[in-house]
Amino acid sequence: MEDIRIRFYSKTGNTKKVAQYIGDALNLEALPISDDDISSPCVLLILGGAPYANIMSSKLREYANKIESQNVEAIALFTTSNWSRRTVRALKKIFKEKNIKVYDKYLYVHMLRVNKAKNKSYKFAKDILEKYKKSN
Numbered sequence: 001m002e003d004i005r006i007r008f009y010s011k012t013g014n015t016k017k018v019a020q021y022i023g024d025a026l027n028l029e030a031l032p033i034s035d036d037d038i039s040s041p042c043v044l045l046i047l048g049g050a051p052y053a054n055i056m057s058s059k060l061r062e063y064a065n066k067i068e069s070q071n072v073e074a075i076a077l078f079t080t081s082n083w084s085r086r087t088v089r090a091l092k093k094i095f096k097e098k099n100i101k102v103y104d105k106y107l108y109v110h111m112l113r114v115n116k117a118k119n120k121s122y123k124f125a126k127d128i129l130e131k132y133k134k135s136n
């Protein structure tokens with residue numbers, strides 16, 4: 001398959017769990033963000049994070065800032081939190097400013113519903129893959 005990447009930043013495991021559901025749905029490994037593959041091209045990056053005291057972690061922001069438009073065709077976002085969707089909004093802003101295509105549709109899972117979010121995450125993963133395929 002073309003290179004589809006699932007990456008996440010997770011301090012307490014919630015976002016990681018959702019990333020793993022998405023990975024299971026697409027038969028891909030979900031990995032924590034790292035600089036290792038940041039400059040190798042991928043067609044679709046599925047990226048997740050969470051807010052801590054209202055903002056995403058600086059590590060996730062730095063990672064997002066390093067992504068270059070020539071290395072990624074499209075990005076889909078997911079987030080877990082207590083109430084805020086700010087992480088997704090802030091990431092969208094970063095990528096839009098770089099002229100990277102970001103899907104409007106994103107996955108939100110409340111932090112207390114992570115264990116019950118398998119089906120929702122599967123559906124999101126399949127929908128995003130479908131969207132990506134349709135646009136190519």
Ligand SMILES: Cc1cc2nc3c(=O)[nH]c(=O)nc-3n(C[C@H](O)[C@H](O)[C@H](O)COP(=O)(O)O)c2cc1C
Nearest residue numbers: 010011012013014015050053054080081082083084
């Ligand atoms: C220190 C701390 C601060 C948090 N601040 C917020 C917040 O401002 N807004 C919110 O909606 N959730 C907040 N949360 C909840 C987390 O975003 C939520 O638990 C999320 O699922 C954590 O993701 P992770 O387990 O992948 O690290 C906070 C959690 C922690 C531990």
